[in-house]
Amino acid sequence: MASEQQRLAALRRYHILDTPSESSFDDIAQLAAYVCDTPVAVINFIDDRRQWFKSEVGLGVRETPLDISICAHAIRQEGLFVVQDTREDPRFAGNPLITGEPYLRFYAGALLTTPEGLALGTLCVLDYQPRILSERQQTLLAALARQVMRLLELGRTNRQQAEMLNDLDQTREKLAVLAATDPLTGLANRRAFSALLKQHHQQLTSRSEPASLLMIDIDYFKQLNDDYGHQVGDDALLHFARLARNVFRATDTIGRWGGEEFLVLLPNTDADRALVVAERLRSTLASTPVPTPAPQPTMTVSIGLVELSTTRSLSATLKRLDDTLYQAKQGGRNQTRVAI
Numbered sequence: 593m594a595s596e597q598q599r600l601a602a603l604r605r606y607h608i609l610d611t612p613s614e615s616s617f618d619d620i621a622q623l624a625a626y627v628c629d630t631p632v633a634v635i636n637f638i639d640d641r642r643q644w645f646k647s648e649v650g651l652g653v654r655e656t657p658l659d660i661s662i663c664a665h666a667i668r669q670e671g672l673f674v675v676q677d678t679r680e681d682p683r684f685a686g687n688p689l690i691t692g693e694p695y696l697r698f699y700a701g702a703l704l705t706t707p708e709g710l711a712l713g714t715l716c717v718l719d720y721q722p723r724i725l726s727e728r729q730q731t732l733l734a735a736l737a738r739q740v741m742r743l744l745e746l747g748r749t750n751r752q753q754a755e756m757l758n759d760l761d762q763t764r765e766k767l768a769v770l771a772a773t774d775p776l777t778g779l780a781n782r783r784a785f786s787a788l789l790k791q792h793h794q795q796l797t798s799r800s801e802p803a804s805l806l807m808i809d810i811d812y813f814k815q816l817n818d819d820y821g822h823q824v825g826d827d828a829l830l831h832f833a834r835l836a837r838n839v840f841r842a843t844d845t846i847g848r849w850g851g852e853e854f855l856v857l858l859p860n861t862d863a864d865r866a867l868v869v870a871e872r873l874r875s876t877l878a879s880t881p882v883p884t885p886a887p888q889p890t891m892t893v894s895i896g897l898v899e900l901s902t903t904r905s906l907s908a909t910l911k912r913l914d915d916t917l918y919q920a921k922q923g924g925r926n927q928t929r930v931a932i
């Protein structure tokens with residue numbers, strides 16, 4: 593025998609309590625009243641302290657306390673619960689719904705039973721005078737109660753499907769982010785950056801604003817790896833990414849182009865302004881040691897800078913940028929060179 597806690601937990605899983613009226617449930621309540629020829633019909637769920645009505649015909653309330661609930665008795669037994677005359681039944685003698693308004697005299701409730709056999713409530717019909725239900729009416733009332741449960745199951749399935757679709761969307765979004773992200777630094781990876789750069793370059797003609805591109809390469813990174821180990825090398829790359837994120841604006845995109853080479857797209861920025869930002873990054877890096885266990889190495893970067901132009905193809909732009917970076921390396925590193 594299932595416990596009351598199990599029954600209430602099952603009821604909660606349907607998320608039906610305190611939901612608004614729904615015509616599909618109202619139709620069943622109407623049908624129950626019609627089939628049984630009663631003025632009152634209710635789709636009723638027995639909560640922990642109240643009975644709550646998903647749908648009601650002829651009663652005018654949506655819930656009542658549990659201690660005056662006839663349905664609370666109905667769900668404690670098997671099959672249809674019929675009280676032909678409530679005044680004759682000592683269990684309901686003092687019930688205010690019977691002794692006072694609305695003076696209920698007849699009750700018949702068909703159980704709303706889950707597939708696991710837990711009774712959540714009833715589909716019940718009531719009258720203001722004693723009466724009996726025919727076999728046929730009893731059969732139909734039970735059939736309508738099963739339809740209420742089908743609606744509940746349908747609602748639950750729909751909710752589960754919606755949750756699954758939502759999970760799927762979130763997973764898809766996470767995968768899209770992962771596919772576009774460099775796993776070590778969390779920056780845009782080469783593929784994502786290339787796509788963005790291509791798109792931005794294509795839109796240059798329709799934009800009146802300038803845009804600049806930086807190619808940043810860590811100096812003597814092989815030496816740093818050799819001297820301090822690969823792990824410190826990785827820490828240095830992370831350190832670079834963190835500082836770069838602070839220096840550039842949120843509208844700028846930083847991408848890891850290769851091992852220790854990075855590209856930054858600065859929309860709405862001409863070469864003069866881009867140079868100021870590039871130099872800020874360069875000097876910040878040179879004065880901020882990599883936060884690893886001592887000894888903490890300091891690293892420098894060489895930077896090439898080019899302003900995007902509608903008259904220069906993307907590949908030509910990247911070639912020019914690469915050449916400019918090479919000049920910065922040749923010129924002694926730890927410096928920014930602007931393509932002319």
Ligand SMILES: Nc1nc2c(ncn2[C@@H]2O[C@H](COP(=O)(O)OP(=O)(O)OP(=O)(O)O)[C@@H](O)[C@H]2O)c(=O)[nH]1
Pocket residue numbers: 776809810811812813814815817821822823824825826829850851852921925
């Ligand atoms: N720790 C670490 N090292 C990397 C990673 N990717 C590339 N590298 C290393 O970066 C180094 C790049 O070396 P080089 O291309 O010779 O450049 P460099 O030593 O920085 O010399 P210059 O650019 O001329 O100043 C190589 O030793 C790579 O193994 C990485 O993800 N983690």
